[in-house]
Amino acid sequence: MNILISSAGRRVSLVRAFQKELKKIYPDAKVYASDADPTLSGACLIADGYFKVPFVTHPDYFDVLIEECKSRNIGLLIPTIDTELLPLAQNRLLLEKNGITPVVASTDFVGKCRDKRQIHKFFEEHNVAVAKEFTKDDYTLPLFVKPIDGSRSVDTYLIKDQKDLTDYHFENDKLMFLEYLDHDVYEEFTCDLYYGKDNKLKCVVPRMRIEVRDGEVYKALTVKNLLVDYIKENLASVSGAVGCLTAQFFVHSTEDKVRAIEINPRFGGGYPLSYLSGANYPKWIIEEFTQGKQIEENFDCWEKDLLMIRYDDEILVHGYKG
Template sequence: MTRSTVRILFTSAGRRVELTRCFRRAAEALGLRAEIHACDFYPDLSAACLDADRAFAVPRCTDPAYVEHLLDHCRRERIDLLVPTIDTELEALALTRDSFAAAGTRVHISDPETVAIVRDKARTIAVLGEAGVPVPRSAPAEHVRVAPGEWRWPAFVKPVGGSASRGIGVLEGPEDIALAYAEPMLVQELLRGPEYTVNMYIDAAGRMLSAIPHRRLTVRAGEVEKGRTTRDPRFVAIAAGIAAALPGARGVLCFQLIDDPDRGPCVFEINARFGGGYPLADHAGGRYAESLLAGFAGLPECATQDWREDVTMLRYDAAVFHG
């Protein structure tokens, strides 16, 4: 990083304009200028790429050449920080973070074991449950199929490795379990009650500095559309339990829970990255993006619990024009 400019690359940037602008404001608060780089499979069709200072095309993140394309850009453009935005690229980036470090680029990512756990929803439930974090009863679909009498119906089903609400559904009874699925599926007890996301920040020493819950008032395509920050000590305690259960977690993570009237709050999902609703935590005063950049400026990480409650985010459709 130069004295006045920090170069940040957002991968699979898509529509993450709000996230890139959080980093622009964070850099300004530190007396820096953020030079935003963004990439996507179709950068000309990505709002975040068109809003960035520099944008370029990459193969799909499942392509073996994906990481090398990113490394080439990081070396050539002297990228300081790489921020991934989707689950499917996390494993490859976690496994190659040392290569990026050798190029002078820090990848905002947890260690490979943590990423492997959170990318597998069955492992997530097992690891958290063993650590005492409240989770819903869960089992592979094929196990439930042979012992349906041991379950209460209806139940919930989702892909073990899914994201963005892909493939989720409600099973009204055991007869709804398919004889075969295209991918491994997990059945969980059906939780009822309000749903929350908790954005959390874990510093370089593994300490949780902040946890900011918001209620997901409405959701569109798996991301919060309307949300409101809320203080609940139960949710903060759960965040601390997750940090303890995942000692290799670093930086920003988020998790979802449902506050069931009978079971209490139960965690059903973790994302080891900035979630789509992070801008609400940022606006409420969490300072997570600023905390990541502070390390480059030789300053202490500054993510905080001094954030505002009852801050509401109402998203709407906006347009980016090109040409």
């Protein structure tokens, strides 16, 4: 049973985690990686093998993906970027027909996660509070502006003064005007959640975001706080959720107030901290999807107050020809 990490890019730590856990169970199995430009992908170069695919929007994407997977006996696919989640969910039956199981949430749930207004409605239906959304003719400054389908902090704005608002903000229907959650009052957390194939929550690891670069955390701390019980109480079962999900929350520094921001139904860039703390989601995925093992709840398997400080490293390719 070989595994593919798709759109691998810079996910070196995630590839290594799957390599380590896969070889404990299947010593001869391999972890492959795919990317639109694999020879310039660090994760592809440290994987057991790699291959090039078109962008997921290309009409030949699934033909190429399936052919490459079948030639390498790849039976399990782990997605890593937002834009591939919906196409993979929509083509689940096609992939499964060809012996490839994508570890991705249902089409309905992915659709909700990709639309910030829909995910706000989802949170409210589960008794989870969210930041207030203003209309564009009735708002209070400061406010936070972001697109309904954005990712990696692209096209987001903190608006403190009226002069900072432009015609672009008012005329772009994709931009939401939201209550600003002041970082002097709220602490920001990304939580790594694991949902089994039964759509039930098995683990929660809150990571305090200390420093972020290009939308990805570079300094973070595992914290065992009120979020663990809060998420267990309100999101214990989520229809369509499976595998690793990353959810963002703001927690008031002096009051028991929580505001949910979004869910990305995939491994997040900061997941390696949760893995190194003991939340072994790659192992659970391998056991659940290749052995049929039922994963039990384990909310105490990880180390609290573990600090991660990331840094840049180098991968050298000798004789590179492009």
